[in-house]
Amino acid sequence: MIGLPKFLAPKPKTNRSFFIELDGKNVEIFPKLNQRAKRLILRQNSMADGFKLTMPPRVSLAQAKRFCHQHASWMSGRLAAQGQLTCFAHGQFIPLRGQQYQLVFLDKLRGITEIHQNQIWVTGGADFAPRRLVNWLKQQAKTDIQIAINKYEPLLDVKHSRLTIRDTKSRWGSCSSSKALSFSWRLVMAPPDVLDYVVAHELAHILEMNHSAKFWQHVSAVCSHRAVSQKWLKLNGGQLHQIRVK
Ligand SMILES: [Zn+2]
Structure with missing residues (x-):
């Protein structure tokens, strides 16, 4: 994509990236060779839509895949934790301009969304x-x-x-x-x-x-x-x- 800083650009889906099945979902793994790495390291990627896999030299893709399967339960845990992350619901806190605000959903149907101190009041009920x-x-x-x-x-x-x-x-x-x-x-x-x-x-x-x-x-x-x-x-x-x- 033109016009994107590197860290904002979509992760290149290289020939090397592969999917492994976790809880019935395909999760993408992005291997990255690191000459100085001593061992395989799995990390969730910044967009949280897959995992980065740091590969030391002389590790084969087959070994890398085996490593991922061995760490499947860890990856499942990460993805499950993500499911519990903040969502737009009454009582939740969300950041706005770098500050935390608590969401207050009001049952009134008509009205406006507005900031009251450290709360954001939103009408319309949970729906x-x-x-x-x-x-x-x-x-x-x-x-x-x-x-x-x-x-x-x-x-x-x-x-x-x-x-x-x-x-x-x-x-x-x-x-x-x-x-x-x-x-x-x-x-x-x-x-x-x-x-x-x-x-x-x-x-x-x-x-x-x-x-x-x-x-x-x-x-x-x-x-x-x-x-x-x-x-x-x-x-x-x-x-x-x-x-x-x-
Ligand atoms: Zn740019």
Whole structure:
């Protein structure tokens, strides 16, 4: 995908990646050769849709697969824990702009979604509140993203053509050759600087449709918190994707 920092890009489904069956579900394993690794290591990948497998030199794919099967119950445990992760339900806490807020679903059908101190009040009851909340979060994301666009466009001397807010699993933002920007609404849950950085990043792609040194110069020139935000996304981005709407 053009216009994506490496850590936001979809994991390449290389010839080497393979699936193993866990609890009736196919789970993808992404082997990665590491010359310095001493042993096989399994880790859940950042998008939590599979597992990374660090391979030391001279380990065959057959050995790697055997290793995965031996650790099937560990992987099942990880996936089960994920199923219990935050979802949009009454009483749950969700992050918004980096702060935790408790969800309060009210039975009133009509009304508005709003913040009351450290709570987010959503009407519509358990049936309609989650959908209403997502729509509200998308609107919040759009507002914050537009503010960042307004800030960075004059600084970079660029103009975008279109803005869309999506729920993309594989990336936080993208910029097409026609200067159309797209962002994940989940960015609004991250600390404000993170969303701000992703916007600067995608706008800089209007100048450079690659991740060359020149591209990073453009980003760094306008966004002083680039490195901190990149690190935050790398460490915590996956968790934002694990929050289930319903
Ligand atoms: Zn990029």
